[in-house]
Amino acid sequence: MTVDSFAGKLAVVTGGGSGMGRELVRQLAAQGCSVAACDLNADAVAATAASAVAPGVLVTGHACDVSDEAQVVRFRDELLAEHGRDHVDLVFSNAGAGGGESFVTSRREVWERTFAIDWWGVYYCARVFLPLLIASGDGVLVNTSSVNGLWASLGPGMPNHAYSTAKFAVRGFSEALIEDLRSNAPGVRVAVVMPGHVGTDIVANSIRAHGLPPLEELTDAQLEELIPAERRAKLIGAGLLAEGASAQELRQMLVRANADFRDKAPVSAAQAATVILDGVRSGAWRILVGEDAGKIDAAVRAKPEAAYDYAELFSALAP
Ligand SMILES: NC(=O)c1ccc[n+]([C@@H]2O[C@H](COP(=O)([O-])OP(=O)(O)OC[C@H]3O[C@@H](n4cnc5c(N)ncnc54)[C@H](O)[C@@H]3O)[C@@H](O)[C@H]2O)c1
Numbered sequence: 001m002t003v004d005s006f007a008g009k010l011a012v013v014t015g016g017g018s019g020m021g022r023e024l025v026r027q028l029a030a031q032g033c034s035v036a037a038c039d040l041n042a043d044a045v046a047a048t049a050a051s052a053v054a055p056g057v058l059v060t061g062h063a064c065d066v067s068d069e070a071q072v073v074r075f076r077d078e079l080l081a082e083h084g085r086d087h088v089d090l091v092f093s094n095a096g097a098g099g100g101e102s103f104v105t106s107r108r109e110v111w112e113r114t115f116a117i118d119w120w121g122v123y124y125c126a127r128v129f130l131p132l133l134i135a136s137g138d139g140v141l142v143n144t145s146s147v148n149g150l151w152a153s154l155g156p157g158m159p160n161h162a163y164s165t166a167k168f169a170v171r172g173f174s175e176a177l178i179e180d181l182r183s184n185a186p187g188v189r190v191a192v193v194m195p196g197h198v199g200t201d202i203v204a205n206s207i208r209a210h211g212l213p214p215l216e217e218l219t220d221a222q223l224e225e226l227i228p229a230e231r232r233a234k235l236i237g238a239g240l241l242a243e244g245a246s247a248q249e250l251r252q253m254l255v256r257a258n259a260d261f262r263d264k265a266p267v268s269a270a271q272a273a274t275v276i277l278d279g280v281r282s283g284a285w286r287i288l289v290g291e292d293a294g295k296i297d298a299a300v301r302a303k304p305e306a307a308y309d310y311a312e313l314f315s316a317l318a319p
Helices: 019-030 042-051 069-083 108-136 161-184 202-209 220-226 229-237 247-263 269-282 291-302 310-317
Strands: 010-014 034-039 059-063 090-093 139-144 188-195 286-289
Touching: 010 019, 010 108, 019 034, 019 042, 019 090, 019 269, 034 042, 034 069, 042 059, 059 069, 069 108, 090 108, 108 139, 108 161, 108 188, 139 161, 139 269, 161 188, 188 269, 188 291, 202 247, 220 247, 269 286, 286 291, 291 310
Parallel strands: 010 034, 010 090, 034 059, 090 139, 139 188, 188 286
Antiparallel strands: none
């Protein structure tokens, strides 16, 4: 099931306030597709909607925490009323956040908040929007997983536990839906997106998704919790932080880390959105974004037992 054109359709995009979600909204609108975008950050998604005006297209921004089913239901009701429709054609379950790196040492609340956004957010959107995709007769559900849905680590000394657990769940859920939809809702298909490193503000936004203020406004106590002593010691050991760094230096380090993640990525958010939309158009069910994602996928599938033997894995990735 390919998509000839997005023109005239209605798409839902979660996490539309930043990064890949914002670019999906803009590119869909530019291709004649109306969009209802939501985000935890109401101001950010309102700005996206305002920036995505195109002739004959309605783009609306909605405040919604996708980890809360009641808010997803309210988002659905709002968008159907504002767009005057009884179905949606595309759902991009894109909202996501990092956190809860360690099952052993991260605070349980932080682990569970990360899992709730990255897994339950995708699940609730599928529950709430599937009937409207079925009503479309030609619906596509696009769930964003990650390379961490293929490989559950960020490398030596860098576990990524809650996020990887959720992203593996998103991938499994989506793959399991392929046959389920074929058998029980043939007018809908599913695609799963697995981006590698894409340049976005996800480092700063993830901290905000955990209820903390922008990086520059973090209090000393919040910094202490975010980067506890053992983590500071590792950063100092890695030469990323000066011995005895002040709270202000820690804030600056986080701002730098966010900017580096965004600006030094091999793929921009706009390029990633184009890859995702091209994949949806072509009928792909598995959309890898970036050469890094392709290499990790190939290496892990070729030699699964070596996935966490970093010397062997990285030598396979090197070329
Ligand atoms: N950037 C990467 O390198 C990368 C790699 C793999 C996967 N991903 C995934 O891609 C998706 C988009 O990430 P991005 O890099 O564009 O990040 P981003 O931070 O730029 O955008 C994500 C948006 O989701 C919003 N959000 C967070 N929690 C939410 C919630 N509970 N309800 C509603 N909105 C919420 C944030 O406010 C933000 O605007 C995420 O699912 C992320 O996990 C990103």
